[in-house]
Amino acid sequence: xxxxTLRGLKALKVVVDSPAPEVEREGVSSEGLRITIExxxxxxxxxxxxxxxxxxxxxxxxxxxxxxxxxxxGPISLVINMGLYQIVLLNRDKTTKTVxxxxxxxxxxxxxxxxxxxxxxxxxxxxxxxxITAYHAVNPKQ
Numbered sequence: 001x002x003x004x005t006l007r008g009l010k011a012l013k014v015v016v017d018s019p020a021p022e023v024e025r026e027g028v029s030s031e032g033l034r035i036t037i038e039x040x041x042x043x044x045x046x047x048x049x050x051x052x053x054x055x056x057x058x059x060x061x062x063x064x065x066x067x068x069x070x071x072x073x074g075p076i077s078l079v080i081n082m083g084l085y086q087i088v089l090l091n092r093d094k095t096t097k098t099v100x101x102x103x104x105x106x107x108x109x110x111x112x113x114x115x116x117x118x119x120x121x122x123x124x125x126x127x128x129x130x131x132i133t134a135y136h137a138v139n140p141k142q
Contacts, residue, residue, distance in 0.1 A: 005102035006084065007138040011049035012056050014038050019060040019120075022076065026116035033058060033120075037128055044132040045141060054086045056131065057101075060120060075110040078119055082106070082127040105130055 014037045016030040037058065038048045059081045083104030090096040105127055111119035 003103065003134045003138050005086065006135050009054060009084075009086075009135065009139065011047040011052045012041075012054045012084065013050050013052045014041070014048065014058070015055045016058045017060070020062045022113075023060055023062055023078070023116055023120065026113060028060070028117050028120050033124060036121075037124065040125075040128045041132070044136070046132065046135060054084065056082065056084050058082050058124065058127075075112050076116070078107075078109045078111055078116065078123070080107045080109070080120065080123040080127065082124070082131065084131070103131070103134060 014034050016034045016037070018024070018030050019028050019033075037056065041048050041056075061079045061081075063077045063079075081104065083101035085099050086102045087097050088100050088102070090098070107123040107126060109119045109123055
């Protein structure tokens with residue numbers, strides 16, 4: 001998505017959806033991820049404000065083969081989505097507002113059950129760094 005949608009963004013909050021149950025069972029918590037993301041954003045000079053309208057959202061889902069297959073105890077596929085959501089006006093009707101993703105990316109990674117926490121952490125770090133780079137590209141430090 002276009003980095004220009006990040007221009008002038010003064011502050012944002014972080015919203016992390018509850019991970020899939022099999023991901024939570026391996027020690028991944030939405031609260032822990034939120035705290036980690038907020039810390040990285042603050043360290044990068046991006047203002048985190050829990051009252052901001054704009055938010056950086058994170059969603060983690062997974063898929064595992066059906067239980068009847070022999071590989072059902074093997075790796076699962078993780079899909080980690082991060083996006084910045086903002087209020088936008090419809091071009092054809094300026095009185096209609098909606099919230100939509102204006103910047104986003106995702107990572108897809110296979111992970112063995114005991115490596116889920118590490119795979120999620122690496123993917124989230126990568127996505128946060130990508131967001132920070134995009135943000136600073138259109139909001140250079142003064």
